[in-house]
Amino acid sequence: MAHKVIIVSAFNGWQSGHQLLPISVQTDPTDPHTKTQYLMDTSDNQLYESTLQTNKFQSFLVNNAVVSDGNYYVFTPMDVLFVVLPSLM
Numbered sequence: 001m002a003h004k005v006i007i008v009s010a011f012n013g014w015q016s017g018h019q020l021l022p023i024s025v026q027t028d029p030t031d032p033h034t035k036t037q038y039l040m041d042t043s044d045n046q047l048y049e050s051t052l053q054t055n056k057f058q059s060f061l062v063n064n065a066v067v068s069d070g071n072y073y074v075f076t077p078m079d080v081l082f083v084v085l086p087s088l089m
Contacts (some may be wrong), residue, residue, distance in 0.1 A: 019043065025083060037077050038083070047083070048075035 023038040037050035050073045058070030 020048075023047075038078075046077055047080050049078045050075055 019042045020039040021038055025036050025038060039048040039050065040046075041048065050087075053072050054075060055070035060067040060070075060072070063089055
């Protein structure tokens with residue numbers, strides 16, 4: 001199983017018991033392959049935007065295992081209004 005490194009930046013600190021629900025939104029109606037990945041925290045209804053940081057020459061140590069893929073995902077909080085606005089225009 002391939003491991004992925006994910007960094008979540010939470011406003012109020014991260015607490016155990018939070019559940020993240022993945023959401024994909026099609027950003028360009030003319031191209032079905034353009035999607036943006038979001039995470040919704042069901043505990044406090046916070047939306048997080050996904051950004052993939054690519055690094056060729058980097059690896060991570062996670063629980064005594066080496067993750068040789070240097071890419072990692074950063075999830076930052078964002079307002080839901082930014083997802084809804086383009087569809088209203």
